[in-house]
Amino acid sequence: MTTNDYVPDASTLLEIYKRVVLLHANDERCRKVITSGKIAMAYYSYRGQEIIPAALSVSLREDDYLCTIYRGIHDMLAKGFPLNELWAELAGRKTGSCKGKGGPMHLTYPAKGIMVTTGVVGSAAPIANGLGWGIQIDKSDRVAVATFGDGASNIGAVHEAMNLASVWKLPVIFLCQNNLFSEHSTYEKMTGGERIADRAAGYGMAGVRVNGNDPVAMYSVAAEAIARARAGEGPTLIEAMTFRFMGHNFGDPGEYIPKDMMAKALANDPVPAFRAKILSDGIATEAELAVIEADVDDQISAAIEFALASPWPELDDLRHDVFAQEIEA
Amino acid sequence: MTTNDYVPDASTLLEIYKRVVLLHANDERCRKVITSGKIAMAYYSYRGQEIIPAALSVSLREDDYLCTIYRGIHDMLAKGFPLNELWAELAGRKTGSCKGKGGPMHLTYPAKGIMVTTGVVGSAAPIANGLGWGIQIDKSDRVAVATFGDGASNIGAVHEAMNLASVWKLPVIFLCQNNLFSEHSTYEKMTGGERIADRAAGYGMAGVRVNGNDPVAMYSVAAEAIARARAGEGPTLIEAMTFRFMGHNFGDPGEYIPKDMMAKALANDPVPAFRAKILSDGIATEAELAVIEADVDDQISAAIEFALASPWPELDDLRHDVFAQEIEA
Amino acid sequence: MSATGKPTVSILAALNKALVDACTEDEKVIALGEDLADPEGGGIVGVTRGLSTKFGDDRIRSTPIAEQAIIGAAIGASLIGYKPVAEIMLMNFTTVAMDMIVNHAAKLRFMSGGQTNVPIVIRTMTGLGFGSGGQHCDYLEAWFAHTAGIKVVAASTPEDAYGLLRSAIDDPDPVLMIENLPTYFAPMSHELPDSSHRVPLGKAAVQRKGTDVTLVSYARTAVEARIAAEKVAAEGISVEVIDLRTIAPWDRETVLASAQKTGRVVIAHEAVKRHGIGAEIAAVINEDLFGALKKPVKRLGGAFAPVPYSKPLEDAFAPNAARIADALIEIVK
């Protein structure tokens, strides 16, 4: 783990934890709601990866940009995606952020800088560069974050994007959430080289591997990269080590995951560990955390109610938003 | 420059020089013939890069494979592409290796292991992997060479290919001929990182930068990489530093090339330098070289005559070689 | 696998057997793709399950997520005598490999003057029905049909799935096989095809004889077409149901003969209607049977929009049995 000047104070850690609570609770609810049959959707649980976006996002502003992937609801909630618009979109309702047209793999909410969610591996990175280019022309200190998985590091789009970001010195953070698996394939088997972070050197770009499940380390590495980008000093590749507890997607029994590997990961579940730290460091009391957690649960319940009470799109909506002009029937 | 156990003896150096003579003379003729109007073709001169394939190819066998690019006639001649079939193809005649259908950018000659010439930047590399995969299944000690330029190092296909070659430990040599330009763009401006060779580390692959204009250094680096591949020890990325004297393609005045850069390059033209070394090392006499050079000129003249005397394809040929079955008119 | 009682054989099972039989009969048949080998689950839906265990890691390989590298490796191996079956998990991901497929696989035979050829099969999966939205269920066959040098096939029965895949592997040129996700699993047949079974490329199947109207479709839409034909039969409409099976080159002879006979043609596919496969077929029918048709050729296809997520919109996107039936009733009016 690298150390730098960016150390989270108590209130920052509490803020990170609050976001973790939201992410953690929302994931649990998604799986519950699918099981209950209330909403049918393709769902890619991020359970186990909550710390990463929570610790990153506290250094981001509303006007910073995010491009994420199908497994990105944690990234988006941390960036401020509102629960009603989220749940209505997951439910395919007209009140969803994308009017029900996008769904879980294409969640978008520009008001909070959430510009693109892609279902195509690697494709968030080249688009984030364009956001960075715009920021550069604007002479602003905003930043753009592209997040993707370990598997995505081996696809062409990510390579092209990192080289361009480096030669253009773009204010882009490439956040690789290395959860050790791409679908059913292990990171070691599919990825040449010791660490994905090492590839940054080949682009003349800053690169760092960090324990993404450690809120302090993740915060400091993210804060440093974001500061670098804001200062116009170019992009950073962050490889955040983590694990996904729930398999690739909802319904994946994960038989391909070695039992001991899973056991070890579960034993190191970062969320309870972080909760314990918050308590032991005296950052918050059990009672205070209970309030935070209950409050989040109520918000999510309300959002689900809102979603399920919302109207479906009309068939006519198929002819809108293809172009600015509507398509004749 | 790296050193290793692979040092070319006198006869090897002479063989390399003989190939250089052929490459050098054929390039001159191509430009002459175009100027004369006898043959109209898109031509990408490799003048200045002759040493690289000459010094590589003496360690290759006929049954090794090559995938190259539009700027690849030097690579192919060094690998044994016969002059008649070459010139007839350049002239678009039925007697050409590709029956006139492929032309200068798609020269192919499997009998000498010349499997693919692509006009798409980067696309030789993924295909070379497949040749390497076949070699692996065959349990043979053949190797496959993919050659491409510095500009190609920034495109996705090359990245995907190098990672796959590394994780599959394929017998593939990735030969990047870094002539400092991609069309009108400089290497420094378009490429992140100090050296392209450094990117190999990110794939867990052997990588080396070498002066491609130095026959001894180029030979040793190539011989080592080929030996590694034959031994089943996996791929190598070779970055061979060189320069192209004639601009991107025939007719490119090259105004974008800094005058001093060009002057310096011309002053270090590797071909006369190598010729001088052959003489000063007493590897051959002036008289012997004169014979070699005259002989090559005669062969090329004969090939051009053969080509220009050859018949054009018939229009019906458009319906053949699309599929094994012919296309109905 | 008894010939009586409920069907037990799915398209997925037929595809799996086709791959097992091909690998068994010819050691030059090899396969690669993401999560394709058994350590990675034998394919995300299991089409390739068991292959790597049976035929070894040299021949059957899982790959990194790198579609250009996947198709490139298939092309290279095919140039030296192998018959690779490459999987592109979903058809939308062919978009990252179009250079390899179109500029290389489809063209190398021609550009080399026949010195080389590319006997690869590219299997890819797609289809509406799972709410996967705009980037996971497009039908893009029209792009490949427009490309000289590659053939395109799709099956709507286990027998055809088996026979087409075997013929595609036997074929000396690249073949793209489109598989439909929602119809992988339903048992449709009683017997797994025997290893000698082949479906010739370029030959359509007349799945139901009829006299009033010709219904041309393929892939999942052919399943819907059969249901629609059954439905309108009750109303006394006799439909000739043609499953193209090979989308490119499509079987002009069979389609034109049927159109000549019935004088009415409906073409239906899940792909976007505009500039879809139906356009070429309709154009050819009109050229060939000018003045001989009783009604203009009717085309049904996907809406001119990306595939929507929301269920009611997704359901409305493409022709189904009900909409095809309506078109059949309307055209015979």
Next chain:
Amino acid sequence: MSATGKPTVSILAALNKALVDACTEDEKVIALGEDLADPEGGGIVGVTRGLSTKFGDDRIRSTPIAEQAIIGAAIGASLIGYKPVAEIMLMNFTTVAMDMIVNHAAKLRFMSGGQTNVPIVIRTMTGLGFGSGGQHCDYLEAWFAHTAGIKVVAASTPEDAYGLLRSAIDDPDPVLMIENLPTYFAPMSHELPDSSHRVPLGKAAVQRKGTDVTLVSYARTAVEARIAAEKVAAEGISVEVIDLRTIAPWDRETVLASAQKTGRVVIAHEAVKRHGIGAEIAAVINEDLFGALKKPVKRLGGAFAPVPYSKPLEDAFAPNAARIADALIEIVK
């Protein structure tokens, strides 16, 4: 630029002025592509020459050879208010960027429910005539016309080149502009268009009025079409020449009205005939004018083969003025 004497204005000059004017009038217009800026020669044929000098390196940028990165950067900048004009040097290289173009640029507006839009222009060059062979001159417009969410335009005159490019830049959605290499340079007009000139997207041009036959084409083929029409006029055949200008969505109204009037239609394009643009147009004409045509719609297009290198084969590949004239004569027989 005198209105008398020989023409002096080429399509290339018109395109260059369109870019200069657009950048001058709107600082949100930016451009990127390989060798596009002046230090790299201002574009390999000079379409973008002078832009980076005039508007600066921030707005006008040369890129590495990385088409996915090029289109991705254009998309990203367009999401936050910029109007990027991205160049893909040759149309065959769109194959490496199809994911960015099709899965992203064309779909983001819809998938985001209209929260975002992608006002980019992709300029790309192609065309037969320089012996560049199988990977450098394909016309692939049919792929994009089949894709909901992106428009496709091509010009055959300097005025249209200017007006289409300006309209494409003004348009709030992605537009693919196909430029023809062989017809860049020939002076065709006397005046460079004025900066207010626009050609509305979706509107075809009737470039010659006629009564016997409707000739539909676009891009370089429209140039050949005008020559062919002139040629057969001598033989007393009156041809109505329509240049689509916008290939997708194409102008049904203009084409159908003309077809209705003449009762005979020839469609010609350089792209491969099978499953080309002509198929959709022919299919629609036949649906709409069923029974009203005097002759079946005739389609001319590229051979079903990769583009060959050898001159005689390349010359034979696609329709030219002579072959179009033959088709016109035959259809009025």
